[in-house]
Structure formats: structure tokens, C-alpha cells
Amino acid sequence: MTVRPFDLLVAEHGTVVWRVCRAVLPETDADDAWSDTFLAALGAYDRLRPDSDVRAWLVTIAHRKAIDVHRRAGRAPVPLAEVPERPVGEDAFELADPELWRLVASLPDKQRGAVVYRHVAGLPYAQVADLLGCSAVAARRSAADGIARLRRHLTAETQEVQP
Amino acid sequence: MTTIDVPDPGADRLTDLRRGLAERADAAGLLDLAYRTVDAPIGSCLVVVGPEGLLRLAFEVEDHASVLEDLAEVVSPRILADRRRTDQVARELDEYFAGARRDFEVPVDLGLSRGFRRTVLDELRNVGYGSTISYAALAESAGNPKAVRVVGSACASNPVPIVVPCHRVVRSDGTTGAYRGGSEAKVALLAMEADASR
Missing domain, CATH: 1.10.10.10 (Winged helix-like DNA-binding domain superfamily/Winged helix DNA-binding domain)
Known part of the structure; x- marks a missing residue:
């Protein structure tokens, strides 16, 4: 397998990386986490094994960076209060x-x-x-x-x- | 299946994010190759700038994507679109095509060319705007009069055409000869320079 220009990774996976960041962050913080993700990936790109799944690799970094940004912003995870369980349907939701x-x-x-x-x-x-x-x-x-x-x-x- | 409705970033946001990323990567010393495309009268040109200067200029007839893939293999895969690092060459090309520039000042890295071919390209940089030289004469001034064919292949594989002016190398019988960007582009460049020199 050939080593692809990093720019292609950004073009192909930029959207999913942002969504992963946005899942745990408000918009502007998601931007920071997005940038942290690709910067870290660029730095580690030469160590990525050729058989790795690039999307899964980027998504993992993104989730880690997003949680970092979340904690840096002083947003310590607030444990959710226990809400009584109720039956949940299997249909699309x-x-x-x-x-x-x-x-x-x-x-x-x-x-x-x-x-x-x-x-x-x-x-x-x-x-x-x-x-x-x-x-x-x-x-x-x-x-x-x-x-x-x-x-x-x-x-x-x-x-x-x-x- | 359950989906979580997390919004997409949208095209404009991604464009801004990619610009910001290139700046951060450059500041962190992680941006080995910066590229952009430049709109030219002979078609869109890809320019790729490395730490030492302009490393590659590709014509529209060369596949820009495969040019970048080759560079990822041969030089470094740390490639991003970046306007800042490619700004000088883009500006000078615009000026050149507007007839307002005769010499390029942007630093050039001939690292993709080796040996006698490299010598030929170094020698070629002395051939001025609006003038031409024959393959035979260039072989001679590069120190090997017999190597006319190598001079031909050095020009054909010139990694930075236009800036290192292989379009000014013509056949001894006066016909223009082959060109990486197509012989039409070569004729157009020579005509433009002749016009502006008048």
C-alpha cells in the first residue's frame, strides 16, 4: 500500500472527525478538537501501520482530543442523575x-x-x-x-x- | 437503527478549518509540502513548495492528484493545501502570465532532478526571457556537447517548468519540439514572451 498525501485524509474524513468532536462539544470547541486531531495525526502519520483503517484511527484520536478539550474547558463530566428506566421501542428514533x-x-x-x-x-x-x-x-x-x-x-x- | 443527530460541519467551516490546520502544521514544523493550484492562461497549474523552495510545478495535462501521490511516496506524505507558503510563487506566476515579470525570484529546489540532468536545468536558468537555445547548444554549455538526448530528457522531466524555462529550448531546425505541458503550451509561452519583449 502506498502512503497517501495527508491532505486526502483531511478531505475524506474531515466531516466525520468534526461530528465525533461535536458529539461531546459545542461548535467552537469542536473546531479546536478537530484541529488538534489532524495535527496529532499528521505528527504520527509516519508511524501509522500500512494495514490500519485510517477512518477508525482518526475517529479514535478525535474522540480522545474532544474529551481533552471538554475537560480543559472545565466541563468535568457531571454524573447523570438516575432516571427510572422505561421500556424503549426498537423502531428508528x-x-x-x-x-x-x-x-x-x-x-x-x-x-x-x-x-x-x-x-x-x-x-x-x-x-x-x-x-x-x-x-x-x-x-x-x-x-x-x-x-x-x-x-x-x-x-x-x-x-x-x-x- | 438509532441515529444521533449531530450536525455536519458544512463546506465553509471545513474550508476555514483546513486553512487553520495548515497554519498550525507549518508552525509545528509538520508541513513538509504546501500546494495550491494557480489559474493560468495555459490551464490550471499545480505548485508544490517544500522547505527549500518550489519543488514541483505540474501542468493541467499531468494529473494533479497523481503528482501529489508521487510526491507523497518520493518526498513526504505530509502534504496540505496552503496559501501562505505558496503565495510568492502564485503571485510571480500571475505577474509572469500578465507580461509583467521576466525573471522569477522564488527559491527553487531542484532536488527531484539529479546528475547531469540537474546540471542541464541549472544551466537553463541562464537562458533569458524571450530568447531560445537549441538542445545542442544547451548540451554544449552544460559541458557535454554529445549529450543532446540527455538534454532532451532533462527538459522533458523538468520538475519546475516555466520557472526553470525549458520551453525556451527548441530544435536546431527552429521547430519547437516536445513539452511536458503539451507542444501547444510551449508555442503559447514562446509567443507570449516574444510579444512582451517587443
């Missing part, structure tokens, strides 16, 4: 909220990793498992737990603002 990143950032490490790698970056579970250092089954479980937790909190918050 979209999680959208202007402050969603706060909730995602507050998930426990493994759940957050699984949710971001799978549901934001769209990586297959086999790869998510590699990145998290667990089995594919455990990765699936963590992602499901994370999503369930996000839904419960979003539902709880929506109900709070209702009269």
Missing part, C-alpha cells in the same frame, strides 16, 4: 437536542465510546470492539446502554419543561 453533547459527554467512558464510534462515526461493531478493547457483544451492549440512558434523560428533560 432520532436523538436531537441543542445540548445533546452535554449528555453524551456525561456518559461513562465505555458507553460514550461505543455510542460515538457506532452511532456518530458509523463504525461497525467489530471495529468499535477493537477500539474499546472488548468483545463485539460487549460493544453492542455498551452502545445500547448508552443510547437508552440518553433517551431516558432527553425524555425526562422534555417532560420537565412541559406545563
